[in-house]
Amino acid sequence: MLGYPRADGRKGIRNTVVVGYLVECAHHVAREIALPFREADTHVIGFPGCYPNSYAETMMERLCTHPNVGAVLLVSLGCESFNKYRLEQAIRDSGRAVRTIVIQATGGTRTSIAEGRDFVAGQRAVLDAMTPVPMAASDLIVGTICGGSDGTSGITGNPAAGRAFDMLVADGAACIFEETGELIGCEHIMAARAITPDLGHELEASVAKAARYYATLGYGSFAAGNADGGLTTIEEKSMGAYAKSGSSPITGLIKPGDVPSRGGLYLLDVVPDGEVRFGFPNINDNAEIAELIACGCHAVLFVTGRGSVVGSAIAPVVKICANPETYRRMSDDMDVDAGRILEGRATLDEVGAEIRDVVLGLGDGQRTRSEALGHQEFILTYKSFEPIGPACLPAA
Template identity: 85%
Template sequence: MKTHGIGTMRGYLRSDGRKGIRNVVAVGYLVECAHHVAREIAIPFREHDVHVIGFPGCYPNDYADRMMERLCTHPNVGAVLLVSLGCESFNKYALERAVRATGRPVKTIVIQAAGGTRKSIDEGRAFIAEQRALLDAAPTVPMDVSELVIGTVCGGSDGTSGITGNPAAGRAFDQFVEEGAACIFEETGELIGCEHIMAARAATPELGVELEASVAKAARYYATLGYGSFAAGNADGGLSTIEEKSMGAYAKSGASPITGLIKPGDIPPRGGLYLLDVVPDGEVRFGFPNINDNAEIAELIACGSHAVLFVTGRGSVVGSAISPVVKICANPETYRRMEDDMDVDAGRILEGKAGLAEVGLEIHDLVVSLGAGARTKSEQLGHQEFILTYKSFEPIGPACLPAA
């Protein structure tokens, strides 16, 4: 598939062979009590690819450990600063060792040992200034589209999302899969009613069973909670039921065969189309699976996504730390109101000004351009939203990656 007027992709080569399209310094706080210090450390560098991520909880959680390790060793990350209060349960030195093992520079600041807020901030800023200078001089290597991992999510959905934005994202996914890239769609709680259609697209019958089971799990989880993944804003935007919302959300997966089923932190082993199961395993313990769109984005990035396609009908302004977020606006009226935040006007389809194939190619080419140095609207505006909560997952089974 040829791109149109796009420069050659280049990446930052990591020790595991993956390449990043960004060279970010990640500042990770390991408990909410360290969040302010981490944010203050990063503020002078906010326009220089220094991004704050973190886990707010004081009590241990295997999911949080796994997420933070995956994020700190993401191909878009070149160096890491960990900020600890000192008495939280997070195993900071295990995370530091995991990052160091990849060859990335890493430093841990323990606020209680460093002497408090000001001393910790000064120490952290000195480390970042040093690392940022080194990363800015780092060489790049050629990068192929087949080396990309791309996620997709929809939020602020309305009646136009399933007609324009989501299917256009699906067309882009089909192009990327054809080129050998890995594409990840989610979430199982917004695919209720589409499980049998998905199963028919599975690479093997056994994978089809796993896909259906993941959606059934989500339905049980939401039934226990007493509500589903259907917000008041969805209804105000013209959606009537979770099944109607599901049909629109499902459209962003495109039409390629489904290669595998993964969970947060699982990295696709090869190109193809993957479903990300974001609903925790076991009994309902921690409440709503994803309390907002940024939780889903973080999980897609933890699976290695270099960039995330975000489809919205009613409008959203969020971006993310670590990986660029491409805003695809499904509603032409919303696009005209919020053009400064939107990258793609998929609402042109509704007005007869463009076709699905044309907008799908536009999305595809925009993602490729990110690997040639282009920046999304959310990056230009400084959006670096991030949230991480408590969850619990069991490992995926052998049927989930049948080609492995």
């Protein structure tokens, strides 16, 4: 593998210019700035809210200083509450080139777009001239989610992703699974895998929090498409979602924006703390992907049975198709055909090794299907979290 070195010692498998809008009013300008560079690793991310939110500020800081990011252009309207100066300084302190365009001060849409494109063009030239350096699997952070799940997801795609996780953890990588709202019923099994009893209690508490949150909303993480695909209960869906974690000991519990400092397996708690204030914890799969990337994930494994076409800004999304019929219909969007397991054409270990090899290949210039198709979906909403406690990241 080869990676792009960053000042903090991390390495990226991509060398992206991020154009980040700081309020929805600046979204159009940011999108127009990036448009001529859409084939040249220039991605748009942003926070649409006009009112401040510490979670969103943390997310934007972690995303703009992600190892896959080489330079950042911030686009502000000028009157929003986002602390653009603090974000700009954090990016500069990380060793990355950064500039902030304030639309109200620059003169409006056309002049802001022109100035923004000049900055991006200049930074692309600098980044394209960089020489990558050797990178090991132990430098990687990899996340996993599932979406558009059906009755095959928990039989083929999810456990195959779990096998890949086991292989990557054995090589020193940090691997992150999440969706505590889809782990209800599995909390005691997870707790038994924790490296300390106190961490086990924290894992159980995170799932209990998710259950309370959804009970208050009168909603469960179970869509009509899941039922159409053959799933019958949240517990059944949970067992499939849990299979993505593999069998390695669970090293820690983190929250969005917490970056693992060492290899191992981590659970990401994405359900807000405190009383229900902001609606559904994740309104779509890309909200979860963004949170995994904010934790440093170089790439995200996405298991789907019904079929999903989304990718993401900043980090490649590896599509693992659990259902062989779905794969035959949507093969152009899929990276791995895990449905072969169901038809006896491959074993779990073989598909797990294939997934691992796809991830390692991303550091050797290979692109995922979603990248090749131009998918760069992104979403960021309001949330609130308390810091994790010492039991969440035990030393041993």
